[in-house]
Amino acid sequence: MSDWIKPPSVVHFDNVPEILKLFDRWVVWKWVPKGDRSRKWDKPPKQPDGRPARVNKSQDWHSFEEVKEAYEAGGWDGIGIIIPEDFVGIDVDKCVKDRELNGAGEMFSLLADTYTEYSPSGTGIKSIALGKLNPDLPKTSNERGLELYDGTTGRYFTITGDVVGERTEIKGAREGIRSLQEILAQPIESSPFADPATEEESEALEAEVRELVWGLNPERATPYDSWRNVCCAIKETCPHLFDLFHEWSQQSPAYVSEANCQKLWDDLRRTDGRVLTFGSLKYWAKEDGFRPNKYRADSVSAADFLSREIERDYIVENFLVAKEPMLIGGPSKVLKTSISLDLVVSIATGTPFLGQKEFAVPTPRRVLMISGESGETTIQDSLWQIVKAKGLDRDDLSRLRLSFRLPKIDAEEDVKDLLAECKKHEIDVLVLDPLYLAFRPGDAASNIYSMGEKFQLLAEQIGRVGLTLLLLHHFRKQGRNYEDPPELEDFSQSGVAEFARQWLLLKRRKQYEHDGKHCLWMNYGGSAGHQGGSIAEIDTGTYRSEGGLKWGVELFEEKVWTKAEAARQKKERDQKDLADCNEAKGNFLRLVEEGPELGKSELKKLSKLKPTTFERISGDLIEEGLLDIRTEGQRKILHRTETPIPPEYQREEAQKEAQ
Secondary structure: OOOOOOOOOOOOHHHOOHHHHOOOOEEEEOOEEOOOOOOOEEOOEEOOOOOEOOOOOHHHOEOHHHHHHHHHHOOOOEEEEEOOOOEEEEEEOOOEEOOEEOHHHHHHHHHHOOEEEEOOOOOOEEEEEEOOOOOOOOOEEOOOOEEEEEOOOOOEEEEOOOEOOOOOOOOEOHHHHHHHHHHHHOOOOOOHHHOOOOHHHHHHHHHHHHHHHOOOOHHHHOOHHHHHHHHHHHHHHOOOOHHHHHHHHOOOOOOOOHHHHHHHHHHOOOOOOOOOOHHHHHHHHHHOOOOOOOOOOOOOOHHHHHHOOOOOOEEEOOOEEOOOOEEEEEOOOOOHHHHHHHHHHHHHHOOOHHHOHHHOOOOOOOEEEEEOOOOHHHHHHHHHHHHHHOOOOHHHHOOEEEEOOOOOOOOHHHHHHHHHHHHHOOOOEEEEEOHHHHOOOHHHHHOHHHHHHHHHHHHHHHHHOOOEEEEEEEEOOOOOOOOOOOOHHHEOOOOHHHHOOEEEEEEEOOOOOOOOEEEEEEEEEEOOOOEEEEEEEEEOOOOOOOOOOOOEEEEEOHHHHHHHHHHHHHHHHHHHHHHHHHHHHHHHHHHHHHOOOEEHHHHHHHHOOOHHHHHHHHHHHHHOOOEEEEEEOOEEEEEEOOOOOOHHHOHHHHHHHHO
């Protein structure tokens, strides 16, 4: 083994993406001869102390700082990361020579269009992107030199930080990853596109191939090698499209004849079975500047724009616009579900939301509300109270459907089935309660890029069928502060606030006393320009309170509520002060009655009142005719008169009697 040449390895720590440094999933490694006839080197993962690092045991993984320190201390050839959930690692081997990528390497890296670095051996490249692999498509192909891994495959990925070109940032690459898997799915000798399953699929494929071919730079038809490669890719994908190849070839000044094109078509043998397929056409077209959904400004003059009649479709006036996602949020136990029930009942019946004229519903619509947290009993109780409060009956709810089985909205099949059911029942508005039970962000919950991609996919799917989506979601916490109104930044998890095109934010305005009387901040708004805020006083009653459960809602402007609340609190303080004063007077009278006749100085000590309080209370009682004072020598004696003690001074006795 002494003649084996160990590949050099250097880690460029400054180039490692910051997002990867946040994970405690790192290992170290060093070159070890495989010990077989391949005369190759292996890179088994290790812990900084030299013990093996198991990729399926998180206790064997370490922080970025730990492995960096171990590497810099010497004895290791590199570092690696256990691929996190919602990340995909792309490994392309034997595609680099003298730090130049060949056609396969360029194509694969361009399709992913994300962070890419040279491999430790220097003969391949590795890319990392945000996304998921399709479990129904292949992940590896030794024949094509391409391997894909994600957080479910239990693999570690070497990291060198030796960046290829300008690809320094990890990006979402859902479409690119799928394209790579589709390339892997193509048999080497027979493309799956050669015999599409249906006539519709065949027509769609042919149309896309024609679009890609005519998106190629005409100069590709002149050099023999590129002309031959285009021929190979077209024939591999659609063997019946010789006419397309012939017509495209005529753009070249080197064009000879149809017979010359036909000879190449008939005699063609695949020169590179790894890449010359449908994916090649995509790569070349993209490289030449073609994009099927190419951005066009489609600008109009400002005069024409102002002449347009643009109307928004309000499901609930001043509150909810159709076909834009809404988030209803707040901390735990602030009536998010109950208020949402009022909303869906209003939408389904054409009655004002929360009984407010400003929140009128112009046209009743069909609603599906799926609740996975409150339970059927609670939902039924709340629904009945809301229906009665609106003067409705259960027969009025024909447009409202309820479910208690939440889908997983990050699972493609669940969303597909859910949308099919919505289409079946002609649903206009879909409500999911709560988001955290319908969404599985995993490690990506704090990653705004990954979460943004998930929400974008959801918005595309929901918007495609014309649904208005409402999601209920939790805040991080209520906190002890009741004075500050709720804000979008209070939502837990990254990307949630950014996803909201309109919102309803709830938070307690004052502490709940468990008496069924709730006082809430209720702030709402949206990108359509509607916005507002109120203080909502909602009386739900309790099972034990008089009248039982109920649903009563009053909304107040904040200034009005604050002024009224201040007056109420002052009245309560005044009443308490009066009650405390009356109780003190009653105690003083009982002290005078129960003991022997005492002088003022002796009573002052026994009463334990402050001197000023003693003088005020004794003076009031004398003035009210309940006490009298006489002088005996140097002593001033206080004694009771025959005037009965008022009931308000007999607080304890009155309470006992009432009980």
